[in-house]
Amino acid sequence: MDWNVFQVLLWLIAGLVSFSFSLGNARVWTSIAVGFFLILLGELIPQAIPYLPGHTIPQIQMMGHIIGTIAILAMTHGFQEYYVFSKTLEMEGRRRYVYLTTAVVVCASLGFVLINPAPTADTVRLVQVVENTNWVFLALINLDMLRKIYLNVKGSPIARGFLAFMAVFLFIFLWKGSALYIQVYGLDHLAMHFPFRYNFSLLVGHLGSILASLSVGATFLYLARLLR
Amino acid sequence: MIILPRGTPVKEHLNPGRVQLAEALLKLKNNGFSGYLRFLYPAGEGLVVFADGRLISALFKEGADRHIGEAALLRIFATAFGGRGTLDIYRLAPELAESVYALLQGEVLYRAQELKLIDIRTFLERLKTDRLSGCLRIYTSERVALIFYRDGSPLGFFHDGASQIETSADVSMSVARLPGAKLDVLTSGTTPETIPGDLLSYLDVSALWQAAKEQAARTRRERQEEQKRSRVRQEENLRAAMLEMLREIAGRHIGRIGPSLVEKEFEKLPAGAPFESEGLATFYSGLGRAAKLVAGASAIKAMILEMQQGVAQHLEAP
Numbered sequence: 001m002d003w004n005v006f007q008v009l010l011w012l013i014a015g016l017v018s019f020s021f022s023l024g025n026a027r028v029w030t031s032i033a034v035g036f037f038l039i040l041l042g043e044l045i046p047q048a049i050p051y052l053p054g055h056t057i058p059q060i061q062m063m064g065h066i067i068g069t070i071a072i073l074a075m076t077h078g079f080q081e082y083y084v085f086s087k088t089l090e091m092e093g094r095r096r097y098v099y100l101t102t103a104v105v106v107c108a109s110l111g112f113v114l115i116n117p118a119p120t121a122d123t124v125r126l127v128q129v130v131e132n133t134n135w136v137f138l139a140l141i142n143l144d145m146l147r148k149i150y151l152n153v154k155g156s157p158i159a160r161g162f163l164a165f166m167a168v169f170l171f172i173f174l175w176k177g178s179a180l181y182i183q184v185y186g187l188d189h190l191a192m193h194f195p196f197r198y199n200f201s202l203l204v205g206h207l208g209s210i211l212a213s214l215s216v217g218a219t220f221l222y223l224a225r226l227l228r
Numbered sequence: 229m230i231i232l233p234r235g236t237p238v239k240e241h242l243n244p245g246r247v248q249l250a251e252a253l254l255k256l257k258n259n260g261f262s263g264y265l266r267f268l269y270p271a272g273e274g275l276v277v278f279a280d281g282r283l284i285s286a287l288f289k290e291g292a293d294r295h296i297g298e299a300a301l302l303r304i305f306a307t308a309f310g311g312r313g314t315l316d317i318y319r320l321a322p323e324l325a326e327s328v329y330a331l332l333q334g335e336v337l338y339r340a341q342e343l344k345l346i347d348i349r350t351f352l353e354r355l356k357t358d359r360l361s362g363c364l365r366i367y368t369s370e371r372v373a374l375i376f377y378r379d380g381s382p383l384g385f386f387h388d389g390a391s392q393i394e395t396s397a398d399v400s401m402s403v404a405r406l407p408g409a410k411l412d413v414l415t416s417g418t419t420p421e422t423i424p425g426d427l428l429s430y431l432d433v434s435a436l437w438q439a440a441k442e443q444a445a446r447t448r449r450e451r452q453e454e455q456k457r458s459r460v461r462q463e464e465n466l467r468a469a470m471l472e473m474l475r476e477i478a479g480r481h482i483g484r485i486g487p488s489l490v491e492k493e494f495e496k497l498p499a500g501a502p503f504e505s506e507g508l509a510t511f512y513s514g515l516g517r518a519a520k521l522v523a524g525a526s527a528i529k530a531m532i533l534e535m536q537q538g539v540a541q542h543l544e545a546p
Binding site for chain 1: 482483484485488492522
């Protein structure tokens with residue numbers, strides 16, 4: 001089986017599990033689960049492009065990266081809400097507003113892409129760098145936030161779920177971090193000169209992506225079990 | 229207890245809280261009443277003696293405390309406003325009323341002597357030898373008789389239903405023959421010449437009544453405030469105990485965040501009736517909603533069930 005297809009399949013499972021989790025649980029999980037579900041779209045679109053009609057359309061590639069960026073923003077927002085709840089015990093908002101807002105942002109992004117000139121390969125690469133940068137730094141921020149949440153809810157049935165999320169973000173950091181490293185140093189163009197660095201980064205990226213997709217699905221299943 | 233024969237009843241078993249006592253005393257004065265008014269309250273006992281319309285004695289005994297005159301009247305009036313007590317009014321001949329006064333001023337030489345253990349003949353001879361002025365009080369739980377003496381010689385007898393000193397010893401002796409009869413020996417504190425004037429002639433009894441009324445209102449207010457404070461204290465103690473129990477249960481079921489969630493929902497309980505079913509239902513529902521963020525339905529259900537049982541036990545406890 002193709003490496004990319006395998007990863008897409010894993011993200012498909014993780015995305016479906018997280019989306020179904022967002023439906024049946026407390027409102028605070030909606031942003032987090034929707035964020036993880038968006039990874040599926042963000043990953044599925046660029047990874048599956050070779051198998052889809054219209055894979056040459058740059059707007060679709062660009063939308064994949066934009067949705068990937070929205071994904072990490074949405075889940076960070078969700079963990080931030082959870083952190084605020086664990087500190088203040090206050091919780092606001094409604095589930096449908098989260099879905100609606102996410103849909104509006106995605107549609108607005110699509111509109112933005114469509115009203116602008118067709119993105120060149122450089123533009124798509126730049127947007128991908130922005131996406132990976134967001135993922136890397138927000139993954140680090142989320143790791144710290146999850147540590148604090150864990151300390152606040154220690155002893156509760158769900159507490160260990162946050163340790164699992166920390167593992168998820170560690171894998172995400174490795175996955176997106178290695179991709180960003182390759183892009184920032186242009187290692188994909190200089191692979192001939194730095195084969196070890198390039199191949200090692202690629203390996204870490206693939207491994208990170210697989211572990212991230214596996215751990216996301218497993219974490220949500222674990223959470224569902226904890227919250228039974 | 230002030231033990232006296234009942235005399236001729238004028239009124240018995242009145243509620244002094246429903247009688248305008250100041251007016252009643254003035255009315256008795258104007259009618260030239262002779263006799264006594266006995267007030268029995270849970271807190272003490274009062275006695276007001278009239279002779280020919282003159283209020284010659286007011287006494288109020290409250291445990292070991294003994295109030296006389298103005299202070300006694302004030303206590304009698306104030307206690308009457310409590311609403312729990314009885315007032316009996318008995319008519320006596322003026323000289324008997326004065327004798328009763330003298331008795332109240334005197335001292336008790338011997339108290340509650342079992343009559344069956346006393347050699348009466350020897351005892352009476354001793355009274356004669358000692359030239360006792362006072363009286364012998366013979367009584368059971370139901371009946372009382374007094375035998376007055378002056379300088380060791382008997383003056384006469386006073387027993388329940390009589391309004392004057394009698395010379396016949398029949399009734400008095402019949403009390404002595406009753407099972408369990410006891411004897412007090414009292415000396416007389418005054419002679420007829422030292423009987424005081426009319427207390428009502430120099431006391432403003434209406435002002436005293438008003439003062440007692442205000443004092444009673446003040447006491448009632450203070451009692452109500454104390455009851456209120458006590459209720460608030462009890463409620464606070466109950467709230468604190470309840471909160472501690474709920475915090476402990478929540479901590480066990482949903483971890484470190486549990487006690488904080490309990491505190492937050494607990495603050496929303498209504499102050500007046502915090503543990504009524506409606507308030508508690510809101511509490512459990514709010515807590516359950518918040519707990520959903522950290523625990524599953526089964527853990528929350530078990531926690532709330534234990535809380536409900538704990539609350540019920542706390543509310544049932546005396």
